[in-house]
């Protein structure tokens with residue numbers, strides 16, 4: 167029984183296609199289907215609720231807080247971790263000695279489990295017994311307060327500074343204060359992500375042709391900034407697109423720190439999407455709304471990928 | 486414009502000496518070629534002149550001023566790299582504008598976005614574009630100004646690299662094998678164009694190549710380098726006709742010079758393969774090497790002269806205008822090449838036993854230490 171050669175190709179791709187469908191596409195379709203129902207795990211049946219889950223998402227303040235928490239987190243972590251990663255990569259690339267030492271140090275947070283590190287940071291930033299606030303309190307009245315209250319700069323009232331006020335009243339609660347919680351969670355995210363971005367940038371830097379720097383030097387670019395603008399930054403374009411996409415997607419996915427420390431609080435200030443999916447879908451067993459958030463999340467990621475694919479990639483590959 | 490003087494340039498990478506004390510004096514407006522086999526240190530010397538490489542010892546003087554503590558960007562030299570090193574994200578126009586923008590615009594005028602707030606920026610942009618357009622017209626690349634380097638052919642990229650070097654009107658052009666990435670026909674064409682460009686610009690060119698034909702055809706003077714030393718420095722004619730060293734004689738000329746085992750006898754008479762060549766030297770004795778270029782080996786039999794070498798033809802190379810006959814003298818296994826006119830070569834078949842004779846006026850002798858030995862008539 168001969169298979170016509172025209173169809174042979176289909177047989178070759180069939181295993182891959184069916185696995186992809188089973189493992190990737192089918193679950194998304196199921197989630198899409200569930201997002202129009204009120205299904206709960208363990209229930210016998212479910213009823214069709216139409217767009218109700220989505221309407222809830224766009225009308226209730228909980229969900230607008232969720233979106234704003236996720237977007238704030240992304241807007242804090244992405245630029246800062248990329249900026250620091252690029253800066254560290256440039257510095258490490260320019261030193262003659264100890265480059266490997268710095269690489270290892272900065273890469274350590276990437277290798278550590280974020281959940282464990284989150285707990286360490288929780289202790290470090292504990293309002294009363296944490297290392298950070300204790301150190302800050304120890305500095306009160308000493309030279310550290312004099313220096314960091316910036317009263318020595320003409321025109322600045324040292325007594326009104328952040329540090330002096332902290333000494334008079336108390337230092338921040340960090341995770342417990344809603345005006346600090348997002349910043350603190352984002353800080354852990356940056357601390358964790360920047361080593362990864364640094365490694366990607368270091369890899370990107372090795373592929374910049376040395377002759378281009380020499381050409382720039384011959385053209386009169388004697389300032390480091392000119393060489394950066396003329397050679398380094400454009401040649402790192404593809405790396406930057408990749409780093410931005412990866413960091414953005416990973417920031418949208420932040421979960422460990424929120425689950426381990428803040429549980430979305432205080433007053434939903436750190437209620438990020440991934441945590442919302444987990445709380446609604448798993449903890450409260452509201453599969454319908456959980457699926458709806460998941461789909462919105464997917465749309466975000468998809469949009470990002472499309473932007474990367476069709477607008478940015480074309481501009482950074484020069485060949 | 487200024488003359489360039491190199492004195493006792495030395496450079497090592499680790500323990501390996503790459504330049505072993507190079508002295509050169511390059512006149513203003515001269516086309517100087519640094520030529521030598523791969524790895525002899527030509528690029529290193531050029532990069533030391535440019536300031537891209539630090540030297541261990543010696544001095545680079547441009548217009549009488551020591552450049553040892555002047556960085557590359559301040560030496561007012563322009564360089565054309567072997568890989569062209571164009572900025573891939575910039576158009577041809579922007580590539581050519583770069584050196585002028587860096588020289589003429591202040592840091593803040595070049596700053597992204599903010600720079601546009603300066604009224605002076607507009608004026609400078611106009612004059613920069615004028616220079617770029619003019620240069621592009623000279624090099625016949627004005628129709629390519631909007632393209633990116635990735636959309637250009639090798640020859641076009643080469644012109645853009647040349648244009649980027651030209652716009653600033655530098656003190657001297659440094660070129661590191663600029664033609665080596667082009668195909669053979671274009672390379673020959675560009676040789677002529679570069680020489681013409683040099684004549685019209687009247688600026689010093691320092692040109693690095695491993696191709697002796699480029700050096701012979703283009704330069705006013707050439708420096709033959711080997712193993713970190715300049716062996717001979719002179720006009721192409723001088724170097725071809727009067728090499729002072731066996732390695733120079735072997736390197737310059739194609740096909741390369743034949744070297745025959747010879748000797749100087751007690752009376753000072755010179756012979757090769759046992760046959761006198763009617764030249765003598767009265768200070769040296771013993772075994773030497775006789776150098777004869779293929780065009781100075783006459784293919785015979787030539788008259789009734791007995792002083793001719795028996796020559797077995799093993800291969801004929803047809804170049805159209807000339808034939809090169811490869812073969813052996815006296816049955817030795819050393820390959821000898823002789824030039825013949827097509828008419829003469831037609832009568833000679835492969836395997837033929839013929840006679841060849843060296844033109845005595847064009848025969849050179851070299852000592853075992855590569856030194857040239859002077860010969861006199863007789």
Ligand SMILES: Nc1ncnc2c1ncn2[C@@H]1O[C@H](COP(=O)(O)OP(=O)(O)O)[C@@H](O)[C@H]1O
Nearest residue numbers: 498499503521522523524525526527528529530
């Ligand atoms: N950066 C470097 N580090 C170590 N060795 C080098 C370096 N650059 C060149 N060399 C060595 O110096 C010698 C001369 O190199 P180069 O000047 O590039 O020769 P060429 O005459 O072919 O241009 C070569 O043997 C090369 O291996």
Ligand SMILES: [Mg+2]
Nearest residue numbers: 527528529661
């Ligand atoms: Mg070289």
